Amino acid sequence: MTPDHFGRVKESGVGGVLQGFLTLVLVIGVGFLIAHLKIAGATAQTVLARLAFFVASPALMLSEIAATDVRQIFSTNLVASITSTGVSAILYVLAARLIFQRTASDTVIGTFCASYVNAGNLGLPMAVYALGNASWIVPMLLTQLVLLQPIGLAVLDLTTHTNTGGNRLLRLVSQPFKNPLMIGSLLGLLLSIFSVRLPQWVADPVTMIGNMAVPAMLIAYGISLRLGPLPGRGEPKVQIGYIVALKLLVQPLVGFLMARYVLHLDPHAVLAVTVIAALPTAQNVFTHSVRYDRGIILARDSIFVTTVLSLVVLVGIAALLAPAG
Numbered sequence: 001m002t003p004d005h006f007g008r009v010k011e012s013g014v015g016g017v018l019q020g021f022l023t024l025v026l027v028i029g030v031g032f033l034i035a036h037l038k039i040a041g042a043t044a045q046t047v048l049a050r051l052a053f054f055v056a057s058p059a060l061m062l063s064e065i066a067a068t069d070v071r072q073i074f075s076t077n078l079v080a081s082i083t084s085t086g087v088s089a090i091l092y093v094l095a096a097r098l099i100f101q102r103t104a105s106d107t108v109i110g111t112f113c114a115s116y117v118n119a120g121n122l123g124l125p126m127a128v129y130a131l132g133n134a135s136w137i138v139p140m141l142l143t144q145l146v147l148l149q150p151i152g153l154a155v156l157d158l159t160t161h162t163n164t165g166g167n168r169l170l171r172l173v174s175q176p177f178k179n180p181l182m183i184g185s186l187l188g189l190l191l192s193i194f195s196v197r198l199p200q201w202v203a204d205p206v207t208m209i210g211n212m213a214v215p216a217m218l219i220a221y222g223i224s225l226r227l228g229p230l231p232g233r234g235e236p237k238v239q240i241g242y243i244v245a246l247k248l249l250v251q252p253l254v255g256f257l258m259a260r261y262v263l264h265l266d267p268h269a270v271l272a273v274t275v276i277a278a279l280p281t282a283q284n285v286f287t288h289s290v291r292y293d294r295g296i297i298l299a300r301d302s303i304f305v306t307t308v309l310s311l312v313v314l315v316g317i318a319a320l321l322a323p324a325g
Helices: 013-036 042-066 076-098 104-115 119-130 134-159 168-178 180-193 200-211 213-227 237-262 267-277 284-292 296-321
Strands: none
Touching: 013 119, 013 213, 042 119, 042 134, 042 180, 042 200, 042 213, 076 104, 076 134, 076 237, 076 267, 104 134, 104 237, 104 284, 104 296, 119 134, 119 180, 119 213, 119 267, 119 296, 134 180, 134 267, 134 284, 200 213, 237 267, 237 296, 267 296, 284 296
């Protein structure tokens, strides 16, 4: 066992992956505990989350991707991510329109709930601690920010009367590049492509700030679990159940089948694809639902249920698929 560049000593194989998951759970528990003891409240959660999202996470993505072979990022992992996301999204759209009779705009929110993974608050820590490298999250991040989100928001723009102003096409095209994670990823990608090494006086502060991202996100997430509202009534349980099944079972299953039997990836890549596909619904889906005033309860309840159940699913996947040491 050797320490990595974060100073962690990691085991190999199943033990190493489960150790990574245990680390995440314990840090989330710290956030839950300090919220329960009223040491930190909603204000602390907001500050930590914003600091991690706008400052620390982009720094982490930049430093990690800059040190990663660009071929790992634009690899067959991207194909697996697109396929798993696409299958889950299509299955929800079909059911929403043919069975549940949802409107087009509600269908977009439901599709996000069923296929848009929490790549920031949970995905990035999972990639770093359970999978060993933040670059594992990049294929899914690209899938969501470049494909899924622009298509969904375009439909919402066309089917709602929200006064967003400005040039819609320009906004949709430029939106992915306003995401801090995408900006940090693109900068790291450019450094990797052109084999540029940052001078140490720049690299060291970037690395130090990036190291703050994971604990800040996890503690903020733990606080939110303690302070967040329980799901209320308003959406049929069968629809929530269908979304949960797509998000936590179908999407990772499709990712696993693609990675292992179609793309023939190595065991660690299969684990990474499957774990990332099994992440719960992203919290920014709720932001989109509020902005367009569509599917608000559906988004809130889906996020809550998939988040609660995802840890069990993720630990099970790690135990089944982690390569032997």
